[in-house]
Amino acid sequence: MLGWYQARLAARPLLTQSITSAVLFAVGDVTAQQLVEKKGFENHDLARTGRMALYGGTIFGPAATTWFGFLQRNVNLRTTNRTILARVALDQGVFAPTFIGVFLSSMAVLEGTSPQEKLEKSYTPALLTNYMIWPFVQLVNFKFVPLHHRVLFVNVISIGWNCYLSYLNST
Template identity: 30%
Template sequence: MPAQSVLIRDSSFLTRVLQQYLSLLKRYPIITKSVTSGFLSALGNLLSQALEYRKSNKENSPKKKINVLGPVHFAIFGLFITGPVSHYIYHLLEVLLPNTVPYCLIKRLLLERLIFAPAFLLLFYVIMNALEGKTLADLQNKIKTSYWPAMKMNWKVWTPIQFININYVPVQFRVLFANLVALFWYAYLSSVRK
């Protein structure tokens, strides 16, 4: 069984916020992970747009406007897909490949990287296409032009992160850990999907 967090008593603001988060995580794990995923996904999209805006200002190119629907779409994806799906995937990995299974560390990583990651990235493309009101032809074109480069980048960036996450981070914090890294990953995905 993965290590569990212990709530400590301290009056500092950050400690109280952490205590509240841990309490919510214990009482409402899926909802807490989903809301956290939605918030951090939206923040990642805003980060991407801010970087693009800043870059366009430096290059004297036409100024890009902030697309307010971008963070909304990412929040929806994080809230309804990333949070709950990740919760169940991480728990499924623990059930299918407990620490007693020989080579479980590598097997978990391979299962996550070769099965779950490609499917999840495809799901991202499909859902975002629908949220953006684009056509099936748009989706096919986007997959054709950017899915494989994004998947290769996913394997490069996420493989060491997921090795640590699925093998050493306590299961209740895996979605949060991945979401903090995903803050920057979603910024990357936002830029390659354009």
């Protein structure tokens, strides 16, 4: 399975990482609905899962792939540790705040609700929770994970994060 994924990644990196993001965003939502909210399959909101997959595949996957490439090419300091810390700082100071807002706004638009109300209600709690988790995850990501696997690593960790975001978005 890993060999197949590696071949797809080498042949079509952006598409492969986008599809992977779509699938794992959907998994995060299914986890939220079934394990956290305990909706049961008869009450599962397929449209909500679809919105998460759509966002993951069309917005997050391409953006994260591009972002990690940008950081790899453009943030290179005198030492490896300084480079890693600078990448984490940029990721958490620029990408995270932006894409939490993009996520919440996108979900509101797809749900036919007010992006402004969604942001007022959920942005700060999501960002604060982000800062308790993601700086450490990204430190590991930038230190140990090769560039071509960083989106996959983030997406695997994001199963839990997307479960949280999906739940936060639905409340």
